[in-house]
Each structure stands twice: as structure tokens, then as C-alpha cells.
Amino acid sequence: MASEKILTVCQSGGEFVRNTDGSMSYSGGEAHAIDIDSEMSLEDLKSEIASMFNFNDEPFSIKYFLPRNKRTPITISNDKDLKRMIAYHANSDTTDIYVTKISESRIIRSDVADSGTLINADITPLANFNEAKRIKVCSDWDNLITGVGQVFSTSKDFRDALHKYAIAHSFMYKLVKNDQSRVTAECTVEDCPWRIHASRSSAKQKFMIKKINPTHTCGKELTKESHKLASQRWVASVIKDKLREIPNYKPKDIANDLEREYGLSLNYSQAWRGKSIAKKELYNPFEEACNQLSWFCERIIETNPGSVATLHKSDDLRFRFFVAFHASLYGFEHGCRPLLFLDTFSLKANRHLKFLAATAVDGENDIYPVAFSVVDIENNETWHWFLEQLKSSFTLSRAITFISNDQNGMEEELSKVFEDSFHCYSEQYLIENFQKAMESSWSQEVKDKMIDHLKSSIYAYTADEFNDCIENIRSESKELAEWVLGTKPETWSDAFFKGLRYGKYSSVAVEKYNDWLSVRSEPSVLQIVDTLRCSLMEMMYSRRVSCNTWTEALVPSANQKVQEDMIRAHSFALVRPTGTVFEVSDESTNVVNTETKECTCRRWQVSGLPCIHALAVMEHTNGCIDEYCSKYFSSECYRIAYSLSINPIPDVGMPVCSDPFHIPGACSLRARRLAGRPKEKPEEPRIAIKRPLRCSKCQAIGHNKRTCETETQSV
Numbered sequence: 001m002a003s004e005k006i007l008t009v010c011q012s013g014g015e016f017v018r019n020t021d022g023s024m025s026y027s028g029g030e031a032h033a034i035d036i037d038s039e040m041s042l043e044d045l046k047s048e049i050a051s052m053f054n055f056n057d058e059p060f061s062i063k064y065f066l067p068r069n070k071r072t073p074i075t076i077s078n079d080k081d082l083k084r085m086i087a088y089h090a091n092s093d094t095t096d097i098y099v100t101k102i103s104e105s106r107i108i109r110s111d112v113a114d115s116g117t118l119i120n121a122d123i124t125p126l127a128n129f130n131e132a133k134r135i136k137v138c139s140d141w142d143n144l145i146t147g148v149g150q151v152f153s154t155s156k157d158f159r160d161a162l163h164k165y166a167i168a169h170s171f172m173y174k175l176v177k178n179d180q181s182r183v184t185a186e187c188t189v190e191d192c193p194w195r196i197h198a199s200r201s202s203a204k205q206k207f208m209i210k211k212i213n214p215t216h217t218c219g220k221e222l223t224k225e226s227h228k229l230a231s232q233r234w235v236a237s238v239i240k241d242k243l244r245e246i247p248n249y250k251p252k253d254i255a256n257d258l259e260r261e262y263g264l265s266l267n268y269s270q271a272w273r274g275k276s277i278a279k280k281e282l283y284n285p286f287e288e289a290c291n292q293l294s295w296f297c298e299r300i301i302e303t304n305p306g307s308v309a310t311l312h313k314s315d316d317l318r319f320r321f322f323v324a325f326h327a328s329l330y331g332f333e334h335g336c337r338p339l340l341f342l343d344t345f346s347l348k349a350n351r352h353l354k355f356l357a358a359t360a361v362d363g364e365n366d367i368y369p370v371a372f373s374v375v376d377i378e379n380n381e382t383w384h385w386f387l388e389q390l391k392s393s394f395t396l397s398r399a400i401t402f403i404s405n406d407q408n409g410m411e412e413e414l415s416k417v418f419e420d421s422f423h424c425y426s427e428q429y430l431i432e433n434f435q436k437a438m439e440s441s442w443s444q445e446v447k448d449k450m451i452d453h454l455k456s457s458i459y460a461y462t463a464d465e466f467n468d469c470i471e472n473i474r475s476e477s478k479e480l481a482e483w484v485l486g487t488k489p490e491t492w493s494d495a496f497f498k499g500l501r502y503g504k505y506s507s508v509a510v511e512k513y514n515d516w517l518s519v520r521s522e523p524s525v526l527q528i529v530d531t532l533r534c535s536l537m538e539m540m541y542s543r544r545v546s547c548n549t550w551t552e553a554l555v556p557s558a559n560q561k562v563q564e565d566m567i568r569a570h571s572f573a574l575v576r577p578t579g580t581v582f583e584v585s586d587e588s589t590n591v592v593n594t595e596t597k598e599c600t601c602r603r604w605q606v607s608g609l610p611c612i613h614a615l616a617v618m619e620h621t622n623g624c625i626d627e628y629c630s631k632y633f634s635s636e637c638y639r640i641a642y643s644l645s646i647n648p649i650p651d652v653g654m655p656v657c658s659d660p661f662h663i664p665g666a667c668s669l670r671a672r673r674l675a676g677r678p679k680e681k682p683e684e685p686r687i688a689i690k691r692p693l694r695c696s697k698c699q700a701i702g703h704n705k706r707t708c709e710t711e712t713q714s715v
Contacts, residue, residue, distance in 0.1 A: 553636075
């Protein structure tokens with residue numbers, strides 16, 4: 001147009017409507033025509049529009065559509081925007097602009113996580129009343145909910161659209177019904193009729209809006225109780241994509257970006273928590289296994305030659321990580337008894353990972369970690385893989401006794417991998433199941449008595465002793481005695497078990513591992529393994545130093561037990577010694593064979609230390625007690641067990657990683673507060689300087705004038 005004037009149709013009082021094809025149209029209101037030229041300023045245009053529609057100092061916005069684009073309204077906010085609109089429509093005879101009032105009493109409300117319950121936590125308030133004018137919520141959100149018949153792919157898509165729609169239209173709602181097949185929401189203000197219901201369509205299997213009442217009678221007035229804007233999870237969903245591209249996205253930058261783009265006023269802690277949630281959602285343990293653990297396996301083998309570190313990755317996004325340090329393997333095979341406890345547990349700070357551990361016992365009956373594995377699921381397959389890795393790590397072939405609870409599929413897989421091994425249940429596992437089988441009506445005294453009988457049956461050395469214990473249980477409950485006999489006593493009682501437990505029936509390995517790995521934040525797999533490595537280094541060093549001061553041939557605990565039993569053996573009498581076979585009499589007669597290291601009481605064979613009958617023979621024959629004890633209780637074997645060291649991995653904190661987002665510290669941040677009250681770090685002790693108490697009468701220190709005993713001198 002030569003005059004550069006455009007005949008403009010100004011419309012106001014109506015509303016934008018989203019059509020089925022995604023385009024938008026303006027419906028209702030009144031319209032006026034004016035001329036706009038390139039010399040007109042935005043202030044002049046607003047002044048003419050205000051007088052045309054009788055706007056009395058009421059703020060309003062001006063929008064228009066681009067040619068051939070009816071999907072997104074464009075806002076005119078300055079003179080440049082106005083000139084652009086004129087240039088875009090220079091070849092048109094007419095154009096349309098849409099005038100809408102800006103409500104100064106506009107509020108934004110948050111949604112609800114569960115049926116009928118408002119969310120008061122994790123919300124982002126508006127800074128103040130004046131900042132409500134600067135809300136820049138995306139204009140597309142105004143029409144995300146169009147009406148009955150609108151279709152969504154899933155219920156989650158519908159809830160997301162509803163959440164944004166509520167933000168754009170300034171109201172708070174609650175979910176009355178919320179599941180995979182239906183969602184019903186209503187306004188939280190009492191007596192407000194706004195309500196929407198959507199459910200799955202049987203024909204298209206899509207989520208469709210079935211009913212909606214779009215009318216609000218709540219007024220939408222800004223109040224101190226309801227100026228809510230968005231939840232932390234909504235903030236996380238907004239910044240997630242940008243956080244993936246910029247791992248070091250700072251909370252301060254997040255707050256500034258959200259205020260600029262959406263008009264949301266966040267403080268630092270709210271932005272930090274939103275980032276934590278987004279970081280948690282982006283974290284994938286399988287990706288971590290790919291990016292970190294392969295490198296860590298190589299570093300373990302390089303710094304600790306002879307160690308075994310294996311990483312297995314499957315196509316179904318599962319991983320298994322096995323570690324056995326050379327120092328632990330050597331110490332177990334040459335200095336510890338052939339006894340292993342198999343345990344599984346989850347870390348308190350990282351519940352989605354499972355921990356499998358094989359733990360031995362040293363001469364002092366302290367735990368001796370041999371190998372461990374971190375997996376994401378515990379089943380027959382993972383136990384079979386763990387046991388195979390454990391067997392391939394050993395260099396010596398010997399029969400090993402395994403003690404465990406009833407783990408998933410472990411007992412079945414154990415017989416397949418370690419064919420010549422022995423397996424029995426732990427004392428703790430038996431007691432827990434025994435307590436469940438007891439009658440609840442029994443008094444605590446009766447229950448404690450029954451548990452004592454069960455323990456005696458576990459420690460019974462002969463079948464007669466075991467039967468006596470069962471009869472004691474039967475005298476109280478026949479059903480409970482039958483239950484005990486049905487648990488296969490050959491797998492847990494010394495009277496029938498074929499393997500050797502050396503007097504060790506349970507382990508505190510799980511508690512020890514949790515103490516070593518007690519962290520408040522959620523650790524990565526690499527952090528778990530390296531924290532455990534540091535604990536093992538310290539344990540082996542401290543025990544190696546302590547045993548250097550020992551002077552006896554036996555370890556202190558074994559030496560003390562032998563000395564106590566020797567005192568009791570003084571009163572025993574020897575009858576008819578024949579070569580290496582002796583009869584020892586006390587209340588009964590037992591036969592001791594010093595050549596085969598056996599006694600008919602079976603204590604010597606079961607524990608590995610001479611029984612009191614054998615000690616009586618040694619005292620009579622002046623035999624060397626140390627020669628008749630199992631070598632695993634000797635100080636020499638103890639020193640061998642801790643003779644080697646686990647070497648540090650100096651660059652464990654800085655692995656080479658192909659994905660910059662998944663660095664060792666990237667996933668250690670806790671996204672969810674752990675259960676229980678947070679433990680506060682105690683303050684540093686202060687040296688309090690207290691003013692001494694001085695008497696105002698006698699000027700002495702240590703009392704005041706009220707308790708002063710000095711007589712008042714007369715003047």
C-alpha cells in the first residue's frame with residue numbers, strides 16, 4: 001500500500017477459541033475500525049483504543065496473527081513490534097488486532113498430588129502483588145484445554161496439560177479421582193462449579209475429555225493464602241532438557257531464567273530442589289555402569305595386580321559389578337578358615353541397588369570381606385553369576401562351608417557352582433522363623449525359654465543332645481517341635497551337619513557394611529565401591545599393626561578359651577591309655593584320640609580347638625597344646641591373612657567419561673529427603689570463660705555476700 005496505512009479491525013470483549021485443526025479464532029465481543037500507519041506510536045494506538053472501548057486507565061494488551069499463521073497470537077509491546085506488524089501486513093487491505101484486558105487481581109494456583117488433598121509444600125510464590133502484572137506464561141497454555149471431545153495420548157499427558165492450563169487461567173484445582181483410566185478435577189474454592197472429567201475412550205483407546213464445566217465463580221482474587229504458582233516437580237520438568245545440555249546449570253541461573261520466561265519468582269533453595277529432582281530423573285544407573293565402571297575395573301586391576309574386577313552389561317539395561325581384591329583373596333585362602341557367609345542387602349541411601357557379599361572370619365572371629373558385587377536386581381541368575389565369579393577368583397581348591405539366609409535362589413545355584421561345598425542356614429535366620437512359628441499367646445518368658453532350647457539344638461554335638469532339646473520344645477508345643485524337625489536339622493545342627501563351621505553360626509557383616517557405607521546422600525556405584533575399598537584398606541592396616549604385638553602362638557581369644565578350659569580339666573582322670581587313645585572320666589567317659597584329633601564328645605572336631613577331655617590328656621602327657629589346635633587359630637595364620645595391603649586408586653575421583661553429565665559426583669546429590677529426622681552436625685566445642693564469683697563483703701573468691709561467713713567489722 002502506497003500510503004503505508006492499514007485498515008485495522010479492533011476486536012475486544014471476546015475470547016480465543018482453539019479449532020480442531022489447531023488454529024485459533026476470536027469469538028464474541030465488539031469490533032471497531034481504525035487506520036494505522038507507520039508513523040503511529042504504540043502510545044497513540046493505545047490512547048485511541050482506550051477511548052474507542054471506554055477503558056478507564058485499565059491495562060490491556062494488543063495481539064495479532066501473522067499472515068498464514070492462526071496458531072500463535074503475537075503480542076505488541078513496543079513501537080518496534082507495531083512497525084513489524086505493519087510491515088508483515090503491508091500487502092493486505094485489512095488486518096485484525098485483538099484487545100484483551102489484563103486482570104490485576106490474577107492469581108495462579110497449584111495442582112494436587114492426591115485425591116482431595118492440597119499441596120502446601122514444594123510451591124513457588126509470586127514475589128508480590130505488582131509482579132503479578134509481569135507474568136509471561138506461554139500464551140499457548142491458555143488453550144491447552146479446549147472442551148469436550150479433546151483427546152490425549154495418556155492420562156499423564158492430560159494431567160500435564162491441565163496443570164499448565166490452571167497456571168495460565170489463574171486457578172487452583174484438586175484431583176478427586178486420579179488413576180490410569182480416569183481423572184476428575186474440580187476447583188478448590190468451595191461452591192465454585194468448575195469441574196472437568198476425562199477417561200479412556202473404548203473406541204480409540206485414547207484419553208478423552210468427557211465432561212467440563214468451564215465457569216468459575218470463585219472470583220480469582222489474589223490472597224495471602226492462595227498465591228501459589230508451581231510445584232518443584234513442575235520446575236524440574238521445565239529445566240530438565242536444559243540441564244541435560246548444561247550439567248552445571250546453577251540454581252541462581254535457573255531462578256533468573258524462570259522469572260524472565262514465565263514470571264515465576266523463585267528463591268535459591270526452591271531452584272536448587274527443582275534441579276535436584278530433575279537430576280534424579282535424568283540419572284540412569286545403567287548409563288553410569290557404561291561410563292564409569294569399565295574404567296574403574298581397569299584401574300582396580302592396574303593398581304592392585306591379581307585382583308578380580310568384572311562388569312557385565314546386558315541388553316535389557318541390567319548390569320552386575322563384581323570386585324575381589326588380591327589382598328583379600330590371598331588372606332582368605334592362606335590365613336582364614338574355609339568358611340564364607342553369603343549376604344544380600346540394600347543400602348539405606350540407595351535402595352535401587354542390591355549388594356551381594358561373601359565374607360569370611362579370621363582367627364579372632366572378626367569379619368573378613370572376601371568379595372562383593374553390586375547388582376540392580378537379586379534373583380537366581382545374579383546369584384549364579386556372583387558365585388561363578390567368586391569360584392574363578394580362587395587359586396586353591398578346598399571344600400568350603402557356606403552359611404546364609406534363605407536368599408532368592410542362592411541355595412540351588414550354590415550346589416551347581418561349588419559342587420563339593422557344604423551349605424547351612426545361619427542362626428539368626430532360624431531364630432527369626434522360629435519366632436514366627438511360636439504361639440502369640442505365650443508369655444515372653446516362655447518364648448525366651450523356647451529360643452534357648454532352639455539354640456541348644458543348634459549347638460548340640462551329638463544326636464542324643466539334639467533329641468533332648470527337641471523333647472524340651474515338645475513338652476511345650478508338639479506343633480513347634482514338628483516344625484523344627486521339618487526344617488532339615490542336617491543343614492543347621494552340629495549334631496548332623498557334615499561341614500565345618502568352627503563354632504561360628506552367624507555374622508554381623510551386613511551391619512558392618514552399612515556402617516562403612518553410612519552416607520546421607522545417594523551414592524553412585526563407583527562411590528560405593530571406592531568407599532568400601534577405603535574401609536578395607538584401613539581395616540587391614542589396623543589389624544596388621546595390632547597383631548605385631550602378640551607373643552603367644554594362638555590368637556588372644558583362642559588362647560583365653562584354652563586357658564579357661566584347662567582349669568576345668570585338672571579334675572579329670574585318665575583311664576587305660578593305649579598308644580594315642582585315652583579314656584577320660586568325669587561325669588561320663590569319653591575317648592580321646594590325639595593322632596586323629598578326635599573325641600567322642602565331638603567338641604574338638606566341631607570347634608577346631610581341643611575340648612576339655614583332650615586338654616586333660618595333654619596335661620597328663622605334657623603335650624604341646626598349640627599343635628592340637630586348628631592352624632586357623634594361630635597367630636601365624638592371622639598375620640598371613642593381613643600380610644598384604646589394598647593399594648589406593650589415586651585418580652578415582654576423576655575418571656575419563658564420555659558423557660559430561662555422568663561424572664562421579666553428578667548423581668551423588670540427594671533428590672529426596674531420607675526418612676527420619678536429619679542428623680545435625682554438632683557444633684565445635686567452645687571454651688567458655690566463666691567469670692569467678694567474688695564476695696562484695698570480704699572480696700574473697702568462691703562465694704557471695706549472702707553466704708559470706710566473715711563477721712561484719714564495726715567501724
